[in-house]
Amino acid sequence: MVPSKFKACLFDMDGTLLNTEDLYTEATSDLFKEFGKGPLTWDVKIKLQGLPGLEATKIIIDHYQLPITAEEFAKKAMEIQATKWHRANYLPGAFEILAHLKQNGIPIALGTSSNKLNFERKTNHLEGFTDFFGDHIVTGDDTRIPKGKGKPEPYIWYVCLGSLNEHRKSQNLEPIKPEECLVFEDGIPGVLSGLAADAHVIWVPHPEAHAYIGPVKEKLAGRKMQILNSLTEFPIERWV
CATH class of the missing domain: 1.10.150.240 (Putative phosphatase; domain 2)
Structure with missing residues (x-):
């Protein structure tokens, strides 16, 4: 059963939040x-x-x-x-979603396959980007991800959620379950990773990728997933 409201949002970065x-x-x-x-x-x-x-x-x-x-x-x-x-910058709707979640106290984390050095090169000039996520940023070379178990394996999202739940534990709050999370992704491996983690996936393919995702889209029909053309289409107040 899909929750009427989700308790946390976990984001990919490249192609999902940024134009990288x-x-x-x-x-x-x-x-x-x-x-x-x-x-x-x-x-x-x-x-x-x-x-x-x-x-x-x-x-x-x-x-x-x-x-x-x-x-x-x-x-x-x-x-x-x-x-x-x-020249890395926010994709349409990305900044607005992150700002809304932050302002409303919704837990968010970032799970990117980029290594830490590339993450910093892509984001250091974007004022406030890391502030959205605080300590809950997981890069592809994070040692908490088992070696060789990046996307499409689910572990990067487990680490993201684990980071959020450690913080919640310090505040005497109940842990959030994977099925109570939204994972935002643009790529097929990330979508498969989110589904493997038992989260609900918001899939935002690159505009030019739509012509080539048909077979995967058909194969995943009925799974906990929604496809959008842009983050500007995401009905945030209905979902979180």
């Missing part, structure tokens, strides 16, 4: 130009979601027939990405 997925795509397409290839398109990008970095890079190299090793490509890509993170 577009910056990843831009950086990869810039690198392609060195070889007269590209751009990176969503029919390819959809296949890369959730894969380990080098594995995803090998698919890119094979698809675009690039004369470079996966390690060389990854190094060049990271150098280009680092020049773009200062």
Whole structure:
């Protein structure tokens, strides 16, 4: 049974709250130009979601027939990405949702597959971003996540909720259960991760990804999930 109201919200970051997925795509397409290839398109990008970095890079190299090793490509890509993170910004509706939840005392946490260094590069210039989440920020290299158990495994959300519940315990409040949480995600691995955690998922795919998510959407029909075109569509006062 789906609760009429949810008690906590757990957020992915890249492509869900921030426009960094577009910056990843831009950086990869810039690198392609060195070889007269590209751009990176969503029919390819959809296949890369959730894969380990080098594995995803090998698919890119094979698809675009690039004369470079996966390690060389990854190094060049990271150098280009680092020049773009200062342009990371909120996606439509993201700031408003976070502000509403904070103002109304709804517990929130962040669970991102980005490592701590990239998280800081993407967010340090966004005044107040980390203040929304306080101590409840879990990055992909957090040692509380079992090794090799990132998304689509559920553990990142368990760590997020565990952090919130530790704080609640200090205030003599009852713990929140996974099924009482909303997980906000843009990517297929994150959606699967949220469902595996027994949370209800709000799936906000990238606008260009909609044409390629059909099979997954059909497979997940009937699960605890709702698909939105934008966070601006989220009826916040009805759900939390």
